[in-house]
Amino acid sequence: MGTNSHGVKQNLEHPIKVWELNQSRLALMHQKLAETPRILSRSAGRNTCCIFKVPQSLIDINGRSYQPHVVSIGPYHHADPRLKMIEEHKWRFLGTLLHRTRSKGLVLEDYLKAVYPLEIKSRECYSTEVPYDSDEFLEMLVLDGCFVIELFRKFGGVTAFESDDPLLSLSWVYAFFLRDLIRIENQIPFFVLECLFDLTRLPNEESGPSLRNLALRFFDNAFQRSDESLEKFEGLKAKHVLDFLRSSFIPDRYQEPTQSTYTNTNVIHCVTKLRRAGIQLKPGKEDSFLAIKFSRGIIEMPTIPIDDFMSAFLLNCVAYEQCHRACSKHMTTYATLLDCLINTSWDVEYLCDRNIIENYFGTDAEVARFINNLGKDVSFDIDMCYLSGLFNEVNNYYKNHWHVHWASFKYTYFRTPWSFISALAALVLLILTVFQTYFTVMPYFHPSS
Incomplete structure (x- = not known):
């Protein structure tokens, strides 16, 4: 302890600390205030947003059920090294498609030009910020979109597979394609698929199956629906492949009520x-x-x-x-x-x-x-x-x-033959017991003459 000039005691062991503003920390806070959310962007709250990163709460329950296992479609799992094998085949599919559409005078640049007007609209479909510049994003849309379309065409019989195509000869690949193309994190907008499908459609395919019909055919073995029932989905609106398939299962008579009739x-x-x-x-x-x-x-x-x-x-x-x-x-x-x-x-x-x-x-x-x-x-x-x-x-x-x-009684005593026999035996035993008691007691109340 010590005293100052006025004789007041001071605690020299615990001096008063004056808070000083940390300018670097303040600058960092202002920077964060200016930043826009990326993991869950503002577009995620709009009706146009339809392709989402799944919440961690669902991932904790169901694991990797929402992530692709062999092929990536869209930006979320683009360039994943685990999926590189099929990534190489995407370029092979795109090459054969370019060769086939050369008769229409189309080159790769035409594909990119066709998708370019859809870039901003496509970015708004994703709940997270797409971390690719314009050229990379357009390349991905064209490459992935053409791959999906070519899969639909080949499995739909519109375009023939090459005889030695490994994607056809390896039976396990098709099963994984089925599952990967319906994962919520593995989608591209349906309007991009429609744009590329119409662009690459050859004159002799004009009277052939539509994109929606080919998509349903691709998943037909998994859903086991009749071909006749597929025609009614031609006019069905879709935001992506998963949304289209999901909507095809919603019957017209089973729509959600516009206002609650129950409480x-x-x-x-x-x-x-x-x-x-x-x-x-x-x-x-x-x-x-x-x-x-x-x-x-x-x-x-x-x-x-x-x-x-x-x-x-x-x-x-x-x-x-x-x-x-x-x-x-x-x-x-x-x-x-x-x-x-x-x-x-x-x-x-x-x-x-x-x-x-x-x-x-x-x-x-x-x-x-x-x-x-x-x-x-x-x-x-x-x-x-x-x-x-x-x-x-x-x-x-x-x-x-x-x-x-009544149902509980039947369920308990008549569910199986043995339970019925047991119940019947108990009933007979009860009746015999009643008769025995009756004939034993009656002489006391009515003695014989």
Whole structure:
């Protein structure tokens, strides 16, 4: 301790520290204030934005289901060294396409000129800032777009594969192409594909299949839909390939309501509890697995195959709907329905036995785990979803006590022959016991003369 000139004691061990402004830190703060977000750009909130980086919360649940495994399409995974093998074949496909369209007087520069007016519009489709200059971005759009179109043409029979083409001879490649072309992070705008498709269409192809028809044919083996049903999707609007395929499954009669007709809608119970309440599940006859009906205690659900492709398709559709503000939530609603119905492998087994699920995915337990992850951490307005009416009807039926008690009795005692025999034996034993008691007690009340 010490004293100053006025005799006031001072604490020399703890001097008062005067804060000084750090000019470099202040300059850095001003720089950050001036910067615009890049990882989630401002365009991500607009209706024009339709190609997204998937949130980390979904990646934590479903891993690499949203990222390409063999081929990159678009800027998010461009130049990934893991995907270099197919990247080389993109240039081969572009070369054969240029050779074929030379008869129209087209050269590579014409392709770039055709896409150039679409550059700004294309950049606005991505939720993150595209880290490529104009020339690189246009090159990528042309290279990736022509590769997708040529795949559709070759597998659609419009253009022949070369006899020794490794992409045809290696059977595993097609399966990976199917899955990679429907991943949300692996898309380019559909209007770019349309521009390049129209540009490279030869005169003898004018009466041939359209781009939409070829796209549906490419995925036909995976979806297992009839060729007759493909024609009705010609006028369907699309933002990219995933959006087009997703929209093709939404039936006209199952659109989301424009205003809520229900309040306080709740999800339904699992298969096991519904069966105990007398509610049955049967396979529906509609083309789309989204077309679900409920009437007189019976839920009709069209058959859906669960395999590696369909699992990737459902996961990416749900992620797309979660990210796109102007998108309906049909797949999210369907995923929630499956998540409600399935709690255990026993629920999956029952749905497989009823031909509602065709399991090519793995064990029943693996399917149950996939379905539960599919419906995890998703959000939507249940009062405004396309199944809100069905949810309310099923719950009202479930709450009918007469139905529940009678169905529970039948489920407990008449589900199998052994349970029925046990119940019948117990009933006979009860009747015999009553008769024995009766004949034992009666002499005391009515003694014989």
